Amino acid sequence: MSTPQKPEEYIKGVLNRDRRMLAKTITLVESGLAEHRKVAGQVLGELLAHTGRAIRVGITGVPGVGKSVFIETLGTFLTCQGLTVAVLAVDPSSARSGGSVLGDKTRMEKLSADPRAFIRPSPSGKTLGGIAARTRESMLVCEAAGFDVVLVETVGVGQSETAVAAMVDFFLVLALAGAGDELQGIKKGILELADAVAVTKADGENIKAADQARQQYEVALHMLSPSGSAWCPRVFTCSALAGENIDTIWETVLAHRKTLQASGEFEAKRRKQAAQWMWRLLEEGIKERVFALPEIADSLSAVVSRVEHGEITAAAGADKLLFYLDKRIKV
Ligand SMILES: Nc1nc2c(ncn2[C@@H]2O[C@H](COP(=O)(O)OP(=O)(O)O)[C@@H](O)[C@H]2O)c(=O)[nH]1
Ligand SMILES: [Mg+2]
Structure with missing residues (x-):
């Protein structure tokens, strides 16, 4: 273009x-x-x-947990009910390879051929903030185009979950049953964002282990102090391949919506998210501009090196650089 x-x-x-x-x-x-x-x-x-009318759902989990297959199954379940579904992705790791969802289109064969669905890979970009901001804007475009549901997929690496949780109504964490510590590999911070956890691949020989993992997640979620919300996070097992419990998870998304709408939290959350995004964009814009100032760009690595070598303190290093900013602002 x-x-x-x-x-x-x-x-x-x-x-x-x-x-x-x-x-x-x-x-x-x-x-x-x-x-x-x-x-x-x-x-x-x-x-x-x-915008604003779609049901916004974020889906996260480590690579290989089964996000793409889950989205294929859930998406198809929704389009069969006559709903239209847009699938977007925030995947900083795939920025260079051209987007995971595109590569995953093979895993979403049915959905990508579905006239009621629209699948868009992760935009490329230098910063996670940039990628996430573009995805949020794409989500708004899809809503204006009348999509009933927007599914935002993100890999459980870096801070992308936080960014996606800040743009959706419902945040679903996919998890796996594993040997030993079930909570291994899942960051505590992610659980705090979860409206529901689904232990997936609960099929075949994995059913028992998945159920044990579900119980452990229930305990873990219970121990995270209540947020003062009318909603209590739920834990499920599911199988995207067998289509098991996908309907229950969707009913949970709808129940969550109803609960938050009744308590007034829904509108408040959307408003807060919009303001939060403005702050994010503002902070990122300020940072970008400050680091682009020639004085700061020129002396940055030298100052960092002096701090690393213990020649000056971290605070003195930061002050040295901020001095240039102060000078700029004063003139
Ligand atoms: N047994 C089983 N395998 C699954 C299920 N969902 C995904 N998988 C397999 O797990 C692997 C990774 O799935 P994928 O959706 O690509 O994971 P992603 O990296 O999180 O998107 C694939 O080989 C899938 O066939 C499931 O519900 N049951
Ligand atoms: Mg995938």
């Missing part, structure tokens, strides 16, 4: 649910070029009034 089209063309295309224009609009939104960002901003500004 070189010269962008007029904002109205993207807006009209998305609102008319024209899939080609939907894909083009997401490409526009993902672009880092200033010219594209400007048009994207206008398009998103207009589309905002048409």
